[in-house]
Amino acid sequence: MGYKTLCLGFFCILFAYCIYSPVPENIEEPWKVRTISAIIKITSFLGTLCENMGLMKHEDVITTLSLVHFTKPVSDENVTVIDTDFSNIPVRFYLPKRKSxxxxxxxxxxxxxxxxxxxxxxxxxxxxxxxxxxKLEAVVVAIDYRLAPKYPFPAALEDCVYVTKFFLQEKVLAKYRVDPSRICIMGDSSGGTLAATVTQLLQNDPNFKGRIKAQALMYPGLQSLDTFLPSHQEYQHGPVLTREMIIKLLCLYVTEDQVLPQAALRNEHMPEESRHLFKFVNWSEFLPEKYKKNHVYTEPVLGKLNASYPVLVDSRLSPLLVNDSQLQSLPLTYIVTCEHDIFRDDGLIYISRLRNVGVQVTHEHVEKGVHGALSFTSAPVFLNLGLKLRDKYINWLEENL
Structure with missing residues (x-):
């Protein structure tokens, strides 16, 4: 009994500490954001604890706890939902029932x-x-790509590219009665990273050029070169995501070697030969003045990491690294950025670069927003912001797709 009471007391103190962590003054629904941040921090703490005790890996703990939010392919009166696969890559189809x-x-x-x-x-x-x-009477195909660390880079990207190309076949589009001139790729967070890269690869592939009408990127992370962008510094402790947490997870896509995340936290993870790439992510050149504030640009320390990770200079991992000639062929683009988000500046830099080469971009910046809002639109904790972003995204699709 005493042990259980001690554990309960410990977690109550931990939750209280997490929930009373400061959040920006102008944030929307601050208590809900605090609660979400507290749940994520405690989950991460449990993962670290289990990993240190040799019970389970950090990411496996988080994955196991998230299973409670998984759904089955349940159809309703408006939409038929089907789980299937394209060459063993799981996909879920949403097919409108109304005749058209x-x-x-x-x-x-x-x-x-x-x-x-x-x-x-x-x-x-x-x-x-x-x-x-x-609402759009659209066919939606969702991809369950392979996850790291079991399947490191470029497994997730390869799955997304394969499914997209498979779906774009004339016979497949005809089967689902899809208009080949009205196709959008959408992703949120790291899904936005993958969506941006898939779009780049297809638009620069002669066999698929022009096949994607639009891309929608929701608060995407778009580069791994510089981990000291102003938004990385301002929101290193959250809300929702912390800099340490996200670097630890993202590095698993590259390697399970703990040397890389430790170097990335110090912004000392890039090799000397990457110097020429920093012109693509130099925030002092691309960020609007209001986001530079009192920050002073300093180039990351290069060449300090003894280990070699060639993927760090690969534009398929960091879509901001492609040159302007590759960007100018991209389709109509919708990008959401949130003010209180560690990835805010990634999106702002991409918007600047796309507009500089003439790509038509619709930018939705949410002054009171936080990362991951679209993931918090159902019980037990939901954000009105997530519902608003969902509606804005669907309205944009209605007008542009």
Missing amino acids: ERQRPAVIFIHGGAFVLGSYKMSAYDDLNRLTAN
Whole structure:
């Protein structure tokens, strides 16, 4: 009894500490954000504790706890939901039931989760895709790509590219009565990273150039070169994501070697030969003045990491690294950035670079927003911000797809 009481007391103190962590003054629904941040921090703490005790890996603990939010492919009166696969890559289809004489638009959905977590089965994603299919009378195909660390880079990207190309075949589009001129790729967070890279690769592939009409990137992370962007510094302790947590997870997509995340936390992880790439992510050149504030740009320390990770200079990992000539062929783009988000500046830099080369970009910046809002649109804790972003995204699709 005493042991249980001690444990309960410990977790009550831990929760109180987490929930009373400061949040920005102008944040929307601060108590809900505090609660979400507390749950995430405690989950991460449990993962670290279990890993240190040799019971279970950090990411496996988080994955196990998230299973409670997974859904089955349940159809309703408006949408038929089917789980299937393309060459053993799981996909979930959302097919409108209403009869239509016209071919339908389509959305290819790529979930977030730092390349390590998540699934299209999560209830918030299921709700989003179901609503998208219903309101737009669109076919939605969601991808469950392979996750790190079991499947490191480029496994997730390869799965997303394969599914997208498979779906774009004439016979497949005809089977689902999809209009080949009205297809969008959408992703949130690391799913936005993957969506941006898939779009780049397809637009620069002669066999698929012009096949994607639009891309929608929700608070995407788009580079791994510089971990000291202003937003990385301002929101290193959250809300929702902390810098240490996200670096630890993202590094698992590259390696399980603990040397890399420790170096990345110090911004000393890039090799000397990467110097020429920093012109693509130099925030002092691309960020609007209001986001530079009192920050002074300093280039990351290069060449200090003895281990070699060639993937760090690969534009398929960091889509901001492609040159302007590759960017200018990209399609109509919708990007959401949130003010209180560690990845805010990644999105802002990409917007600047896309607009500089003439790409048509719709930018939705949420002054009171936090990262991952689309993931918090169902019980037990939901954010009105997530519902608003969901509606804005669907309205943009209605007008542009």
